[in-house]
Amino acid sequence: MxxxxxxxxxxxxxxxxxxxxxxxxxxxxxxxxxxxxxxxxxxxxxxxxxxxxxxxxxxxxxxxxxxxxxxxxxxxxxxxxxxxxxxxxxxxxxxxxxxxxxxxxxxxxxxxxxxxxxxxxxxxxxxxxxxxxxxxxxxxxxxxxxxxxxxxxxxxxxxxxxxxxxxxxxxxxxxxxxxxxxxxxxxxxxxxxxxxxxxxxxxxxxxxxxxxxxxxxxxxxxxxxxxxxxxxxxxxxxxxxxxxxxxxxxxxxxxxxxxxxxxxxxxxxxxxxxxxxxxxxxxxxxxxxxxxxxxxxxxxxxxxxxxxxxxxxxxxxxxxxxxxxxxxxxxxxxxxAEPLGTDAVNLTDAPESLPAYQFTGKVHFDQVSFGYDAEKPVLQNVDLLIEPCQTVALVGRSGSGKSTLVKLLFRYFDPSSGRILIDGEDIRRLDVTGYRRRLAIVHQEVDVFNGTLLDNLRYGNPAATLEQVNEACRIARVDEFIHRLPKGYYTVVGERG
Missing domain, CATH: 1.20.1560.10 (ABC transporter type 1, transmembrane domain)
Known part of the structure; x- marks a missing residue:
């Protein structure tokens, strides 16, 4: 108060x-x-x-x-x-x-x-x-x-x-x-x-x-x-x-x-x-x-x-x-005075001082349980092992916990019980900023910032070269669409795209 x-x-x-x-x-x-x-x-x-x-x-x-x-x-x-x-x-x-x-x-x-x-x-x-x-x-x-x-x-x-x-x-x-x-x-x-x-x-x-x-x-x-x-x-x-x-x-x-x-x-x-x-x-x-x-x-x-x-x-x-x-x-x-999130990142240290993790990609959800409401669990004792370079699809009805599992992986929330391990290390022991910089995600809802298309494409990695951006767009098969825009990568897109 x-x-x-x-x-x-x-x-x-x-x-x-x-x-x-x-x-x-x-x-x-x-x-x-x-x-x-x-x-x-x-x-x-x-x-x-x-x-x-x-x-x-x-x-x-x-x-x-x-x-x-x-x-x-x-x-x-x-x-x-x-x-x-x-x-x-x-x-x-x-x-x-x-x-x-x-x-x-x-x-x-x-x-x-x-x-x-x-x-x-x-x-x-x-x-x-x-x-x-x-x-x-x-x-x-x-x-x-x-x-x-x-x-x-x-x-x-x-x-x-x-x-x-x-x-x-x-x-x-x-x-x-x-x-x-x-x-x-x-x-x-x-x-x-x-x-x-x-x-x-x-x-x-x-x-x-x-x-x-x-x-x-x-x-x-x-x-x-x-x-x-x-x-x-x-x-x-x-x-x-x-x-x-x-x-x-x-x-x-x-x-x-x-x-x-x-x-x-x-x-x-x-x-x-x-x-x-x-x-x-x-x-x-x-x-x-x-x-x-x-x-x-x-x-x-x-x-x-x-x-x-x-x-x-x-x-x-x-x-x-x-x-x-x-x-x-x-x-x-x-x-x-609102309490900070458990996933609050480090905003004081210089980027070069943050740990640079190198993961093989082995992910283990070890008996993970979680619920947004303590009385209504969304996930219960989930045990899932994903090997490096393995592609996994989570399939289920709406509200079954698919997105929640990904949110836990990104440490938007922490499990109420169990652990999430990456290369055998509990992700809660890792620096949040350094950890998330090794991950990539495409959300269900598109988030676009007011600026050029290139600014948005480089948002997660401002140091990326134009060649790297071109290659990523080619793989995603959006390069032809981009080249048809008035100014290509330098076309200004408004809020929410």
């Missing part, structure tokens, strides 16, 4: 760059607060009210350093300089310390995990592909990778820095008046708490929707793959009706339950937020009229509190987007 920790570990390879970029983005969010603070201090100077002791101390030090009187002019120049640095100087720096790293990490992790997905697909047992068709697998992988890629910049570049910014606003308001800060903090905790509760509830519905979407995509893939069968039995109308029912079920969940839930959540959020903004306005105005805070502090407190409440909607939107994606992200990690 995948968890939130799996989502976090997805980006762990670049944790140092992640910490740097998140810290930089958060720092820029805090620097933004210098602007309303300095504007408030400038208003104090203009209205002949005292500035904060900390700010006054900095102005006095500047005056001593430049040899200029610490009057209103120098104080205004000092605060304007801070605003200039916080806006103009910061502008060209922020994209490179923040946005660049956020997307760089997202794209690098996509590349890395896409490679891991391919490795996973190559090492899963055949039984997994019997239970899950290509559409289901491809949909789960594509949504998982895409949602991880788009989510990181939003969380690392927006959600976390915005939360840090709100924390800075609480501290700044507390510096002005702790009572206003306490009211502000309590309102934020209440709003975020209720929002989180609703998002958790809606996320469970998202997981249901994700499974519905996966089933629909799976059936669509089956229709495309088996389109000849669909047309042969004239079942187009039935397939359309079946898919329409699935699509209607998806629409009901996403529109009447999930989307409606998010709209209700947004409605009461906006109402409460606007009420809180008005409440802060009243509190700061009363404090100003009573002389508890200066006019500059009134403007600063009102501005930053409005900034904080305005961040609630983007934060809620980001949380909503994450909740919508979270289910598919978990399903991606569940896929990546």
């Amino acid at each position: 995948a968890t939130f920790q799996d989502v976090i570990r997805y980006y762990s390879r670049y944790r140092r760059a992640a910490v740097l970029s998140i810290a930089a983005s958060s720092m820029f969010q805090l620097i933004d607060l210098a602007v309303p603070y300095c504007i408030g201090q400038i208003l104090n100077v203009i209205s002949e009210q005292p500035v904060d002791p900390l700010s006054q101390g900095l102005v006095d030090r500047l005056a001593a350093g430049v040899g200029y009187p610490a009057g209103p002019g120098l104080a205004i120049a000092f605060f304007l300089a801070i605003i200039f640095v916080a806006t103009v100087v910061r502008a060209p720096i922020q994209p490179w310390l923040g946005d660049w790293f956020h997307w760089d990490i997202a794209l690098r992790t996509r590349r890395d995990h896409s490679r891991s997905v391919v490795r996973k697909l190559l090492t899963l047992p055949l039984g997994f592909y019997d239970e899950n068709n290509p559409g289901r697998i491809a949909g789960r992988v594509a949504r998982g990778l895409s949602n991880h890629t788009w989510t990181y910049p939003e969380i690392a570049g927006q959600l976390i820095p915005k939360l840090i910014r709100i924390t800075g606003i609480v501290v700044l308001i507390a510096w002005i008046d702790w009572r206003i800060a306490l009211v502000f903090l309590v309102s934020f905790v209440v709003i975020l708490g209720f929002s989180l509760k609703d998002l958790i509830r809606l996320n469970k519905k998202e997981q249901v929707l994700d499974s519905y979407i996966e089933n629909t995509e799976s059936r669509t893939s089956e229709i495309v793959t088996n389109i000849k069968t669909v047309k042969a039995f004239a079942t187009e109308a039935q397939e359309l009706q079946r898919q329409s029912q699935r699509l209607e079920r998806e629409f009901t969940v996403v529109d009447r339950i999930i989307h409606r839930g998010y709209v209700i959540l947004t409605t009461w959020q906006d109402f409460i937020i606007q009420g809180c903004v008005f409440g802060i306005l009243v509190l700061t105005l009363l404090a100003t009229l009573r002389g508890q805070i200066s006019l500059g502090h009134f403007i600063t407190a009102l501005t930053v509190s409005s900034m904080a409440y305005s961040e609630l909607e983007p934060i809620s939107n980001l949380a909503e987007i994450f909740a919508r994606r979270y289910a598919s992200m978990l399903r991606f990690h569940e896929f990546m």
Whole structure:
């Protein structure tokens, strides 16, 4: 069962760059607060009210350093300089310390995990592909990778820095008046708490929707793959009706339950937020009229509190987007946690380091038993000896185990009991890659990759010369057919031929 920790570990390879970029983005969010603070201090100077002791101390030090009187002019120049640095100087720096790293990490992790997905697909047992068709697998992988890629910049570049910014606003308001800060903090905790509760509830519905979407995509893939069968039995109308029912079920969940839930959540959020903004306005105005805070502090407190409440909607939107994606992200990690097949090949060693077996061709099925279901054996105590250069035909009714016997020979599966020996050696002791490279097979279903005919003919042995390919085609009596193609061996054949 995948968890939130799996989502976090997805980006762990670049944790140092992640910490740097998140810290930089958060720092820029805090620097933004210098602007309303300095504007408030400038208003104090203009209205002949005292500035904060900390700010006054900095102005006095500047005056001593430049040899200029610490009057209103120098104080205004000092605060304007801070605003200039916080806006103009910061502008060209922020994209490179923040946005660049956020997307760089997202794209690098996509590349890395896409490679891991391919490795996973190559090492899963055949039984997994019997239970899950290509559409289901491809949909789960594509949504998982895409949602991880788009989510990181939003969380690392927006959600976390915005939360840090709100924390800075609480501290700044507390510096002005702790009572206003306490009211502000309590309102934020209440709003975020209720929002989180609703998002958790809606996320469970998202997981249901994700499974519905996966089933629909799976059936669509089956229709495309088996389109000849669909047309042969004239079942187009039935397939359309079946898919329409699935699509209607998806629409009901996403529109009447999930989307409606998010709209209700947004409605009461906006109402409460606007009420809180008005409440802060009243509190700061009363404090100003009573002389508890200066006019500059009134403007600063009102501005930053409005900034904080305005961040609630983007934060809620980001949380909503994450909740919508979270289910598919978990399903991606569940896929990546699937156990490898017993026939998983070695994907790390160089080809030249693999053992080069030389077999005479003596094969012995020694009391072999096997069943795809433990309760329903397909083969029972099969004892078959095939001598080198001997041609053997397996004849029997459909489902009697002919193909299964060949699959066991290729180690697609391992016998539940007994052994398969080649030249007296148990094939389970041999390196799977080195062993299979000494075998050849023609499957019942033709598998053709998108590429040239020559690419497909050389698939099992890329080093084969054109002369060797010609000779093999002559023996198979397909050379005349190939030479009639527009470009011969270099004719491009599409997927599935």
